[in-house]
Amino acid sequence: MNPENYKHISPNLYQHILSSNHERLKVEARKFGHVSLESWYFTSSEAHAFDLREIIRKSWQFACHVSMLPVPSSFVTMNFAGLEIIVLRNHQGKHKAFANTCPHRGARLVKEGSGLLSRSMLCPVHGWSFGLDGELSNIPRWKEDFPHVAKNDCKLREYPVDLFEGMLFVQLGGEAPPPSITLDGFKEIISLYRIPDMMLSYLPETSEFQANWKLIMENDRNADHIPCIHPEYNDLFGYRGFTEVLYPHGVWHAALPMKQRTPKLWTSRNYQKLLPKFDGIPDVLSDVWMNFNVFPNFSFFIHPEAVDIMQIIPSGPDSSIIRSVGLKMDVTSREIEAARYLAGRLDEMVFGQEQVMLEGLQSVLNQGNFSAGPVSATEYGVLDYNRCLFETYEKAGVRAPGHRLSVQPLEIAHG
Template identity: 30%
Template sequence: MTKNISPPKDWDRSGLPGWAYFSQELFDLECAAIFKTHWQFVCHVNEVAQSGAYVTFDIAGERAVVIRGTDGQVRAFHNLCRHRGSRVVPDARGTCNKAMICPYHGWAYNLDGSLRGIANKDTFPPMQAEKWGLKPLDMEIWNGLIFIRFQPGPQPAVAEILTRFDAEIAPYDLANMIPATSNSLDDVIPVNWKSIRDVDNEGYHVRQAHPGLHQLYGDGYFDEPFDKGTSRSVGTFNEAYGHRWSVRKYREILPEATHLPQPQQRQWIYFGMFPNFVLGLYPDSVIFYQELPKTATETLQRGMCYRRPDESRQMKVARYLSGRIDRDTGGEDQMLMVWSCEATKSSAYDGVVFSDLEYGVKTYHDHLRHLLPVMEQTTVPELGKMARKNADILAKGIT
């Protein structure tokens, strides 16, 4: 197994400039250059298991719906009625009978996105149905996980980005897992989305800020640097006595997960994919979490847990306990996110200084600066000039 990779000597430990955590102009650029053009995880195929089942997904001013057709195929569309732009399916998730009926004037779309019917059709000039279907989106299914993209971008296929994890993820049989909605996460946090990533991209804070997690894997935890849009972290259980009830019980109760190779039976492994997706492989379940920015200073963090369909009672209890450890950890992280984000507006803020253990944050920032080099600027560009400035730097090839 790869051990923590040491950073080069004299690396830049200073992080992104403070203004990058609250600038509305930068947020608009991020929506265009990052969130619209990079793969976004929507849901697992078993969350849309039946014909007509759908899940919607909103980000960066875009709206999507992923829906299973009568032919069993999953498809993704803009959730945007071709008449006047209403959502065609209104809820976060649900099931349509044979058609998606727009709640505004009642246009109907088949589950494959084609136009089925127009209310009061004779009040429109003749319209060719095949030109008025829902607009399809790029979609890819990887190990049962559905990803979409609103615009083509710099990333290759999801399977290509994540290929280095193929062997490690295979024994979890993720594609056949089912959602365990009792362990879901849905929190709006009053911070810039990068403050969430920054906290999550390093394990230096685990010892101090997460007593439970530290008891679970203590010093057996390491982060690999961010590499070509992906990251990997591993926590191997520390089997010594733990004071926290949930951690002690979790390690005691967790049965042998015989479908996994020996080391993975006592590890939590995290894979990250740029910009905002983390998958956690646990012996009892697989979880994900993801940041969906709402504004420059407000972010929805969502997550879900998936379990094996033939889960034993004992594994169910273990999963309950791992969810409890995760909830505690998430609560502890939120405070750190808020404090570090707030700090960027303080008159005392001089930027940050990273430890070698925070090299994962720096390498993630490198990826951001590569896409939006305006983030190299220590002072915020003049109001209204940010997009121009960024385009100029990109044109000169300085990244």
């Protein structure tokens, strides 16, 4: 897929691609050199603690798709880097996010992962209750035992929320712009898929990888391993023909068009054969898969027939929880269902291959005697992700023992 195609389907994005902004980011991505992080950043408890405190807890985190909060009083709960959060739809239909802890003694308010709340959230320990606006609504024997506590003294801690194309995010901290701003340049093309109107294609899942979260996210931007590791994807897409776009604030986008020739492998061949056309999606995108990777730990994949969301939660220096959410349009036919099944089969095979590869890489990093190797000069997505990490560590003075990162931009030849 040539970037020129964006001229017809997304003029605004096409202008961004042509602008010096994209070229500047390609140069900026290489300012720390063509190397990855040292193994210490993927294995040490110090780096893990820093990642949780200074990266994850100071970022916007994906919470849920709007279909998971279908009516007022719907809720989902989650744990982000040790922070327990409840995201809900209040009686006015607005999305809200609060700490899922009672401000009285810190008890967890809601134990279930999702469901419907009553008119209030009731603390199971002392019976304090809070409205869906986070306000304190009642304390048993309030006047007798807590005359010194005013209603405004004990609100639930509220977190900012942001909605982008049906995906709801929570700001745990920090000053990073929300996804509705960082992904705004892609809104025109993403909106073609009507993600807000989609429904869950499967219940949200979690999987554990024995690999550092940064290793997984960096790998998501790396296409060079496709021919060796993913024969199914290589058969369907190859890896030299994709479009790669850098965007500010650590956003990377790739568009992977299917090969014009018929794939050799059964699953790839039949998926391509059965994939129907969808209303509203231009022909130039009818056989394209797209990936959007957003620093620090969020990625989503758009297929013509479905959307898959992936969020990587650090669970240890060398382990991660992968949270997956699948979406689809509420339309069906034998062709669509067959295409969804085959795409899911492809993804399952690739997911297993990724796990074996990444856990193998992590085991090597855990040995402690591996020095970071070179990154291809054309892997702008990987280099840009490393730049985001390098800058965060440099700003805080966090460095691997015996190693100092260089912050001087490289001299890069143009032409």
